[in-house]
Amino acid sequence: MTAAVSARTATARPDAPRAAEPDPAHDAGRGRPATTILVTGVLVVVAIYFLVPVYWVVVAATKTTDDLFGTNGFWFGDTFALFDNIGAVLTYDGGIFVRWLGNSVLYAGVGAVLATYLAAAGGYALAKYAFRGRNLIFGLVLGGVLVPGTATALPLFLLFSQLGLANTYASVLVPSLVSPFGFFLCRIYADSTVDQSLIEAARIDGAGELRIFHTIGLRIMTPALVTVLLFQIVGIWNNYFLPLVMLSDQDLYPITLGLNNWNSQTDRLPEFYELTTGGVLLSVIPLAVAMIVLQRFWRGGLTEGAVKA
Amino acid sequence: MTQTPQTTPTSTEGTGRATSGRVPTRRAVVNRAPWILVSPFLILFLLTFVLPIVVAIGQSFTTVTRAGLFGEEGVTSRFAWFENYRLVLADGNFVDSIWRMLLFGIVQVPVMIVAATLLALLLESASARWPGVFRATYFMPYGIPGVIATILWSFLYVPGLSPIIDVSEALFGYTPDFLGAGTVLWSIANIVTWTYTGYNMLIIVAQLKAIPSELYEAARVDGAGPWRTAVSIQLPLIRPALVLTTVFSIIGTLQLFAEPQLLQTVSPAIDSQYTPNLSAYTTAFAYNDYNLAAAQSVLIALVAFVLSFAFLKLTNRSSR
């Protein structure tokens, strides 16, 4: 458990003061400007690699299809069609793009919040109660972590189609509610952080078991829950195989399926290049911003999983 | 809702030690509580993980035969033993796709993990300027779905659209072919690396930050340079993070689907069974052979399970 404890301190330690205090690791290389330039140079080159595709789509989204093929991809074309393209993206087919975006928010938002709650409840129960079947459940779920999600998607489709659930919001939402990894993480975390004496104290005060979980358990587990939530949001947002298999109605598509839908029209209808690049830009920018903002939250809980895995 | 339990105690073993009437009731509640907490997750887990696997196994042992030109004279289903598995394993393209993914994994996973480790060490070293900016930049692609990342990169791969090819032709007079039979696998590897390196780096950075500063202090007193510090202090201590990222990468590799499926339209080299998942999808929805597809799905799950389990066991043993 010592490893978990040290990881937890890393989580608890806020980032800002740490950067302010003299960092011993950083002291070692100070006063060697040559190294600084070299290292920073390497980091800049790597950053360019990560940014090139995004830069390209920013440029491409400003172009007409003619310019897209006719002018250099790394610089702007003769016409500046960004606003026309964005307008086209937002209004095409009665604003279907906005609907796709809304669906993605729905799947990822609702799915991730509920999945986190369910994983927290399950993980907490396994960590804090001794009951028969507990090890069986844990073993089963641990197996679930190792089974790739796409391998179950196809059979899940066959099952859902028998139940009449295929091609509904539920067909994508319900599988998104289960996060074996989140369950695993929550159990580990609850095990080492939720103090049994706190629970006993609450019991003596007359609090019910579910109340104890909701008031004490959830609060203490918050750092792990944030991780599970973010994990699940990204996982659902980026999912492609499951909605592809499940959904045939365009109105239910998440953004990934929708953009692919446009992209695959480009070979017959080149005007879709403008829609695709514009749509990609519109969907990349919020995500890129979100990632840049969220990365500081990310750091915390993941270590737990790492230490325990 | 559990504040005032009405149920009479069902377990008798507790009553003996009970000093008041409340305690056995309490005990029943405590016995019931974990099931209330765990059952929503468990039911959904059974529905979305266990049942599909059971259904898939059932389907994979079934075969459908049709009489007449189109089955208009009757369709029969029957238990087929291992016939579907035999057919799947006899299908050279499917077996090739598994080997292809193993090759992909053997090359791409280490490259990505090494790159992520190096970036993490550089960012955490004293010599890096603006580490926060770089860290955020490298992590950004993780938020871009594989589908969109593939659309983005495909524009950079396609001759005529790609500025990279234009630049290469202008500078070196060389026309790279990103979508040819020999290269497209590595073009896919590039997309995957682009997407996940920053994510893996972040996990490693988190682990590096958890290293107590006394250790660095001690190393400095011993006169260790940045290189020695990295090799003898940082690398051993970030080992758990490396294990975690590797396992997830292995599972991710076997799931590869969106990237090849999308690149198919621009690369003739990608066939309909390029990856195991693409193969299962094609078999199910292009050939309508759900039974063969189920057998393929079961095999994919099995391979992923065995590989990650083996890796975990291996690293667990040696870390003890």
Place this chain on the structure above:
Amino acid sequence: MRQVTRRELLGMGLTGGAAAVLAGCTTPGTTSVNAQPVVPAAASGEKVTLTYWAWLKDLQKVADIWNAKHPDVQVEVSWIQGGNDGGYQKLYSALAAGGGPDLAQVEMRTIPEFMLVNGLVDLRRYGIDEHEARFDPTLWSQVSYAGGVYGVPQDSGPTGLYHRPDLYEQAGVPVPTTWTQWAEVAPAIRDVGAYIDAFPLDDTSVFAGHAMQAGATWLRATEDGWVIDMAGEATLDVARFFDAAIDDDLVTTSTNPFTPGWYAAAAHDKIASLVGASWGDALLQSVSGSEGKWRVAPAPRWDHGYGSSFIGGSTAAVLANSAHPREAMEFAVWMTTSREGIDAMIEHSGIGWSPARDYIGASREGPSEYFGGQRYNTEVFQPASKDQNPDWQWWPITQQTFNILGDGFRRKATGGTLVDAVVAAEQQTIDVFRQKGLTIRKAEGR
């Protein structure tokens, strides 16, 4: 409520599992709608909304013309991806889930595949026979199988030779009228930095088109099962021809017609001609700066066989789970044979060749500005549509055969040959037929 024991839990899991196995045994697509009673027409005054999935663009505008005249039968169009790029997968999965639209765009070649999973309604049960005379007879035979009619022909694609007279002139060679001549002039085209055509290794429907033109019939449905003649002499001749053309670098295999790379190459004068279907005319106009540069000539001929071939061709098919098959069929017949339907489909959706026996569409009768004033439709494609292989039929695993063949063709890049691929694909097609329990044998004399 008492504590659930582990054994009980296990029991629950097993019971659920057993139920699922039982449910799972009903493989989708194994019951036939055509054995069930005919769905009666909607009562007059009853509002009917038909859903229609297709990848033709702006098809809703065509449907709107119908909708304005038929307040009781409204058609709603949804766009899906083209055929095997995702549209069929959607349709199959919707059918397997017990749903799907009333009408769907299904290519001629895919009709038997949908029949295999009981996905289509036999339209003869709803009186399609009375409309037969309005359709082109060769197309009609491609929707008629096993005594039924399973789709309403929507368009087709007779082939011609799209070419750039300026590049041919620059190379100093004539536009070929036979494949032999085609092979003779191709090196001169290479000398001016262009290719005479692109040969798609992965889209084998083009190769099938060439074989069809040479007189091959890969599969035939007979009374006592399927007869395969895929690796017959006519097909092997074509395979040998293109093996040589690829080996001699006369055609490019790095990009397929009408893909981004091809558009870029065409825009840079690197593509001198293309044997393509009539619907290629609209796509060609996407080549940037190509206005007025292209013309159309009849496709080159083999020593034997027919003057033209066809690539592509769709139907509007009524799907098995439709609640209103009769209304759906009536709309489809209106769309494909009425003058206003055909003209609207040409104007809004840019369909291929009209399936009607006597009407090619008003806008196709005049000269084309894009093709420099050439009346290419009446000059080239109308005669071409009358000179096609009438014996050709499609089979229940067309796409799988094409994929198998395409997988073989891809090996061309690493030293394989088209001939070997064709021979192997024939054998694999036989194997797949037999796996499915269908009867198949090789043609006599082979």
